[in-house]
Structures are given as C-alpha cells and as structure tokens.
Amino acid sequence: MAEQPKGFDEDNLISEYIRARKKDICGLIDRIINEIGNPERIANAPLNQLSSVMGTLIDKFGAGEKDTEGEGSLATLFDDFEDVR
Numbered sequence: 001m002a003e004q005p006k007g008f009d010e011d012n013l014i015s016e017y018i019r020a021r022k023k024d025i026c027g028l029i030d031r032i033i034n035e036i037g038n039p040e041r042i043a044n045a046p047l048n049q050l051s052s053v054m055g056t057l058i059d060k061f062g063a064g065e066k067d068t069e070g071e072g073s074l075a076t077l078f079d080d081f082e083d084v085r
Contacts, residue, residue, distance in 0.1 A: 035041060036053055
C-alpha cells in the first residue's frame with residue numbers, strides 16, 4: 001500500500017469533496033424526493049418500501065425535533081397525519 005503524503009487527512013479530503021459537490025447533491029436529493037412523491041410510484045410500491053421511505057424521511061427530517069408539544073414537532077405532524085387519514 002502506498003504511503004500517504006505528509007499532512008494527508010482522509011476526513012478533510014472527504015469533507016472538501018462533499019462541500020465542493022453540495023449544490024449537485026442537493027439537486028439530486030430534490031429530484032429523488034420529487035420522484036418519491038410521484039403518485040403513480042406510490043400506488044405501485046410495495047408496502048414495505050413505502051414504510052421504509054416514510055421511516056427514513058421521518059428520521060432525517062424529524063431529527064432535532066422534540067417528540068412533545070410545539071408547532072412543527074413530530075407530535076404535531078402525527079396529529080396532522082391522523083387528521084388527513
């Protein structure tokens with residue numbers, strides 16, 4: 001295995017790459033989220049895939065939210081979901 005140059009730090013290299021590609025990645029995420037929301041895709045998706053997507057979105061977009069009261073909290077979102085059902 002080749003020796004890394006002095007001062008080489010993989011974590012910094014990866015962080016720099018992510019920062020450089022952030023705009024591209026955000027555009028890709030937008031396209032994926034829009035496709036996930038496609039009603040035809042949702043209608044044809046198996047239940048296990050829908051629940052997986054829902055769980056991931058709740059985990060990622062709900063991160064940092066309190067599970068108790070407050071506008072925009074997970075508790076409020078779940079109440080809104082129940083109202084729609």
